[in-house]
Amino acid sequence: MTDTPDILEDSRLDKLKALTALGVDPWGMRFDNHLPIAQARDLPIQVENPAPVRIAGRIVLRRGMGNVHFLNLRDWTGQIQVMAGKKQVGEQGWGIAKNLDLGDLLGVDGHFGKTKTGELTVFANKLTFLGKSLLPHPDKWEGMQDMEFRLRHRYLDLTYTPDTLRRARERIHIVRSMRRFLDDQGFWEVETPTLHSIAGGAAARPFITHHNALDIDLYLRIALELHLKRLLVGGIEKVYEIGRVFRNEGISPRHNPEFTMMELYQAYSDYQGMMDLTEGLILNAIEALGGDKIRPYGGHTIDFTPPWRRASYADLFREHTGADLGDPAAVAAAADSANIITKGKHPDVLIQELFELKVERQLMGPIFVYDYPASLCPLTKRKQGNPALAERFELFINGMELANAYTELNDPVTQEETFRAQLSGLKEEDSMAKMDDDFVRALKHGMPPAGGLGIGIDRLVMLLTNTPTIRDVILFPLLRPEGRPEPVG
């Protein structure tokens, strides 16, 4: 796939040599004060005294007409046509023009105007060669269609698939907006370790690595939670981290083994407070993308106009299945009619399966689902006055879980019991939580009551940028390496 017949590369090498013979450095050098192409396009058009302009970019189209060449130059803001005439660019400039290939990097000095046909154009009077491209570039019209090719050549994809650069830019805007929003509210952004001796805070299989000097195995973190809560104990009352977590699990359009989480914790708040914060965070991100609250996703549209619906787990369950949570017979009947195997399953498990199948997937949202059955979330504080419920919500949009929040458990005795209960009878890697003595000790020193929130950044970016696969909101998603040796035998 990366092999190229010599003939294609050779012609480019020949041109490189020709450039060198002209005294041109084929790898270019510093080129100051060039205007972003999008800004160049906004310059006033003056026939009398056309504005001088300097731009730089990659050649994506070329039309040679004997003694004049038309080039289309693209940078990270836009694209514009360049006209390079033999008489106008001088002897060396013309030598450069004749040896250009698609994909080369070029600086242009000239003046800004329009051609006869009305096309915005930089009329060059000087060409500065800035970098040779030795490999052929994608089809100038079809671009890159093959997903694998795009992912393995993301650097090309960014130039030749407009959506790829747009998504990268919008992702930056979203994350930046979240930081601003939280910073403005007085949160501290912190960095906690990615190498953990105990991979806790979530139910997921970790990656294992090894530290040589200490001669210990370490895990790549699967969540940010336990260190951020330690900081709550330490008195950092509003704290967040936006960071990479790693889960050694399957790959799908919604899962990459490493992905980005935003987790925040706020002392003396609770899950209701987190709901308001979540709505604010996401609406703020939408503002950063232009503010359109009616947004397309896939084949339909999502209306982010606040306030977003808030409904209890029990009410939604009843609404979508017709069964009452407290009525095991009705739950079993509903499960039967949904073709769920009921035999030998605990009622709570049945409820959750039914909820995922009949409720979650129908939730176009945005909608906050709150007050989960306590049995489903042992690490959450029980609801005041109703110990069967947990103070937790999840935000669903387009059937996808976008955010997850709790009133955090700060009782070390209950926490320790929960850790032990989780450990017994389960393989450790499948356990919801691993016994973390240091964390329990931290709680014993007193953690304030608090609300905690986690948002999957990649999925949020998918939704807000109308991207169907996580692979296109992560610049370099995990792929099997190319060219592995054939297995023996």
Added chain:
RNA sequence: GGCCUGGUAGCUCAGCUGGUAGAGCAACGGACUUUUAAUCCGUAGGUCCUGGGUUCGAAUCCCAGCCAGGUCACCA
């Protein structure tokens, strides 16, 4: 991990029920100082993903493997 689909020139793709490889763009040579995927004439370019098998003959049919996409399972 299961199932389904795909892999042919640098890129985008055709290639029928098996008969020995094609197009457009890119490249190379030529013409052209206002083109818009420029146009016109000419040239060159291929382990048809890999390895087996069936057959007189395989890009095509069969088996195994590799890689990707989709989907289910697990999860966020």
